[in-house]
Amino acid sequence: MPEMTYSAALNKALREEMNRDPNVFVMGEDIGVWGDGGGVFSVTKGLLDEFGSQRVLDTPISEEGFVSMGVGAALVGSRPVVEVMYSDFLTLVMDPLVNQAAKMRYMFGGQAKVPLVVRTNLGAAGGKAAQHSQSFETWFMHVPGIKVVVPTTPADAAGLLKTAIRDDNPVLFLEHKLLYFMKGEVPDVIEPIPFGQALIRREGKDVTLVATQVMLQLALKAADQLFEEEGIDVEVIDPRTLVPLDLETILTSVKKTGRCVIAHEAVERAGWAAEIGFEVSLQAFDFLDAPIVRVCSANLPVPYTKDLEAVVIPGLNDIKDGIRAVYQGKQYSRGGRAINE
Amino acid sequence: MTVDKDSKQNKRDNELEVRLLRTMMLARAFDSNLPTLYNKGLIQGSSHSAIGQEAVAAGACLALRTEDYVTSTHRGHGHTIAKGADLTRMTAELLGRETGFCRGKGGSMHIADFSVNMLGANGIVGGNFGIAAGAALSLKMRGSDAVVLSFFGEGALNQGAFLETANMAKIWNLPVIFLCENNHFAMSARPEDMLAVGAIVDRAGAVGIPGVEIDGMDVGAVFDAVQAAAARARAGEGPQFIAAECYRFEGHFSGDTMAYRDSAEADLWLERDPIPRQIQRLVSAGVLTTEDVTSMESDVKAMVDEALVQASAAPFPNPQQAWEDVYA
Numbered sequence: 001m002p003e004m005t006y007s008a009a010l011n012k013a014l015r016e017e018m019n020r021d022p023n024v025f026v027m028g029e030d031i032g033v034w035g036d037g038g039g040v041f042s043v044t045k046g047l048l049d050e051f052g053s054q055r056v057l058d059t060p061i062s063e064e065g066f067v068s069m070g071v072g073a074a075l076v077g078s079r080p081v082v083e084v085m086y087s088d089f090l091t092l093v094m095d096p097l098v099n100q101a102a103k104m105r106y107m108f109g110g111q112a113k114v115p116l117v118v119r120t121n122l123g124a125a126g127g128k129a130a131q132h133s134q135s136f137e138t139w140f141m142h143v144p145g146i147k148v149v150v151p152t153t154p155a156d157a158a159g160l161l162k163t164a165i166r167d168d169n170p171v172l173f174l175e176h177k178l179l180y181f182m183k184g185e186v187p188d189v190i191e192p193i194p195f196g197q198a199l200i201r202r203e204g205k206d207v208t209l210v211a212t213q214v215m216l217q218l219a220l221k222a223a224d225q226l227f228e229e230e231g232i233d234v235e236v237i238d239p240r241t242l243v244p245l246d247l248e249t250i251l252t253s254v255k256k257t258g259r260c261v262i263a264h265e266a267v268e269r270a271g272w273a274a275e276i277g278f279e280v281s282l283q284a285f286d287f288l289d290a291p292i293v294r295v296c297s298a299n300l301p302v303p304y305t306k307d308l309e310a311v312v313i314p315g316l317n318d319i320k321d322g323i324r325a326v327y328q329g330k331q332y333s334r335g336g337r338a339i340n341e
Numbered sequence: 342m343t344v345d346k347d348s349k350q351n352k353r354d355n356e357l358e359v360r361l362l363r364t365m366m367l368a369r370a371f372d373s374n375l376p377t378l379y380n381k382g383l384i385q386g387s388s389h390s391a392i393g394q395e396a397v398a399a400g401a402c403l404a405l406r407t408e409d410y411v412t413s414t415h416r417g418h419g420h421t422i423a424k425g426a427d428l429t430r431m432t433a434e435l436l437g438r439e440t441g442f443c444r445g446k447g448g449s450m451h452i453a454d455f456s457v458n459m460l461g462a463n464g465i466v467g468g469n470f471g472i473a474a475g476a477a478l479s480l481k482m483r484g485s486d487a488v489v490l491s492f493f494g495e496g497a498l499n500q501g502a503f504l505e506t507a508n509m510a511k512i513w514n515l516p517v518i519f520l521c522e523n524n525h526f527a528m529s530a531r532p533e534d535m536l537a538v539g540a541i542v543d544r545a546g547a548v549g550i551p552g553v554e555i556d557g558m559d560v561g562a563v564f565d566a567v568q569a570a571a572a573r574a575r576a577g578e579g580p581q582f583i584a585a586e587c588y589r590f591e592g593h594f595s596g597d598t599m600a601y602r603d604s605a606e607a608d609l610w611l612e613r614d615p616i617p618r619q620i621q622r623l624v625s626a627g628v629l630t631t632e633d634v635t636s637m638e639s640d641v642k643a644m645v646d647e648a649l650v651q652a653s654a655a656p657f658p659n660p661q662q663a664w665e666d667v668y669a
């Protein structure tokens with residue numbers, strides 16, 4: 001299998017989907033010629049040359065407008081893939097996504113189909129500070145009618161993007177800034193990967209750890225180190241999609257290990273760890289040997305300078321601490337409270 | 342004999358003139374029934390009467406082709422009727438019945454009939470600008486010669502989404518018609534207090550979209566303007582803007598006491614009611630007799646009544662249906 005970056009894998013999947021289906025088109029800011037030929041993270045590289053400006057639309061800086069146009073185009077038969085340059089700008093497209101795209105099928109009694117993909121990227125990438133580092137995936141889990149995808153490996157990114165494009169529903173496809181230039185094996189033939197199928201990335205018998213994206217990578221490292229250093233055997237689960245969520249795989253694992261850690265880069269308070277943790281406590285209560293632990297960002301904006309950023313975003317040691325805590329039956333939290341709350 | 346026999350470009354024949362009148366009457370009869378439905382407890386939530394604005398809905402939709410699309414607003418019954426939606430299914434939707442267009446999940450504010458390319462009313466003021474422009478983008482990409490018409494009130498013009506989508510419609514030369522119904526109110530807000538430009542069309546002019554201001558109480562004027570705009574959009578001339586001046590005769594929604602409204606102003610506008618105006622035109626031209634008019638009036642009333650009878654007989658959705666249609 002060839003190795004390629006996450007960005008290149010997304011690019012390949014996008015190109016193949018555009019070739020497969022003439023109704024697929026892409027739009028977004030600076031996706032045509034910026035950088036080395038398409039997009040701040042090169043995901044749309046070369047597409048303008050290949051498909052022309054009719055299907056690769058460089059938009060003005062009008063997020064609400066062009067996401068809303070994606071909704072309208074999807075409604076009458078196109079399959080738009082709309083790029084929002086940073087996920088922080090999702091704040092500007094809440095109406096088209098939440099009130100329009102997610103609601104149309106329901107409020108129109110099944111008449112509408114909205115095959116729209118909105119691609120953007122989550123997370124901190126070092127020094128991007130408060131308006132370019134946030135992780136908003138939980139907000140959209142809270143909106144019935146949208147699917148939420150959070151791929152980690154290049155192969156998953158490519159396969160899940162194909163599924164997203166072929167899905168007849170609005171899909172929020174959340175990439176991660178730090179993953180774009182990481183490499184991984186991608187099959188020669190990229191098959192769509194079904195939504196709602198978690199993967200066990202590492203088998204283990206002592207602790208179940210659920211994580212996505214950068215936290216997943218740290219989780220795998222933490223698991224290897226703790227196994228070697230302290231003999232704790234961690235099972236690491238990658239949900240891959242948050243809506244739909246493969247709770248079964250998580251529950252089965254927790255029933256085996258009796259301990260559960262959930263790690264995410266979104267802030268701790270009301271993040272999706274709370275959702276999964278609640279379901280685990282409800283559905284695997286009798287199997288739990290320790291309080292559930294979450295390792296998440298502190299309840300703070302993301303600061304600029306390195307040492308402060310590290311206070312907010314969990315690192316490898318935080319995840320190891322979380323695992324140790326659950327293993328010892330102790331409570332753990334790094335969310336904290338701002339002083340004047 | 343045609344009423345407008347002097348007009349070279351947009352000949353409206355008598356049959357069309359009568360259809361315009363009839364469509365306005367039907368829209369009026371439908372909205373006139375809303376208070377009764379409320380009083381009988383048959384409908385809940387908000388529904389917004391467009392009484393007084395029927396010329397805009399009828400003139401615009403009849404100037405479009407069946408394959409053309411419209412996007413509508415919270416004040417959308419007239420648009421929906423004029424685009425050709427079935428009255429019984431509309432009524433059933435207001436009554437929350439299973440047979441309604443949205444199977445009882447939408448109600449008045451989310452009526453949609455995709456079978457006549459009516460892409461939905463919208464509970465979000467300004468929410469349909471991008472949907473209309475995006476539909477136009479898709480149609481253009483796929484080589485269709487259909488156009489999209491976006492209805493909206495003058496209040497919606499102050500949403501940033503208008504500037505964003507109108508600008509994109511212009512740079513991409515999209516076949517979309519922005520039709521502003523200036524009914525002089527956005528709830529209690531007056532356009533002269535809220536719009537920083539004097540002329541509404543200047544908003545479109547700001548992004549280079551040609552615009553016309555028309556008398557929205559004259560169904561013929563609306564028809565002609567929309568027909569011309571649609572022809573230009575179809576011919577590849579890009580987005581068009583029409584500002585139709587009209588008046589909201591009733592409250593914002595049922596129960597609005599309209600303490601903010603000046604009755605002298607309202608009286609002046611009531612005199613310009615588009616329906617008597619069209620009747621007078623057709624009767625004085627000898628196209629219709631007063632008996633014809635009376636029978637048209639009782640006809641549309643009977644249609645609305647019959648729709649209510651049928652809709653009332655339809656079942657409410659099974660509670661299990663709350664779980665359906667979230668995802669395709």
Ligand SMILES: Cc1ncc(C[n+]2csc(CCOP(=O)(O)OP(=O)(O)O)c2C)c(N)n1
Nearest residue numbers: 416464465466494495496497524526527528
């Ligand atoms: C985004 C948004 N803001 C506010 C409202 C509440 N609201 C409903 S209708 C309306 C007035 C709209 O005025 P206009 O666009 O002129 O349409 P009209 O009601 O006159 O038909 C307001 C403020 C809303 N539904 N959506």
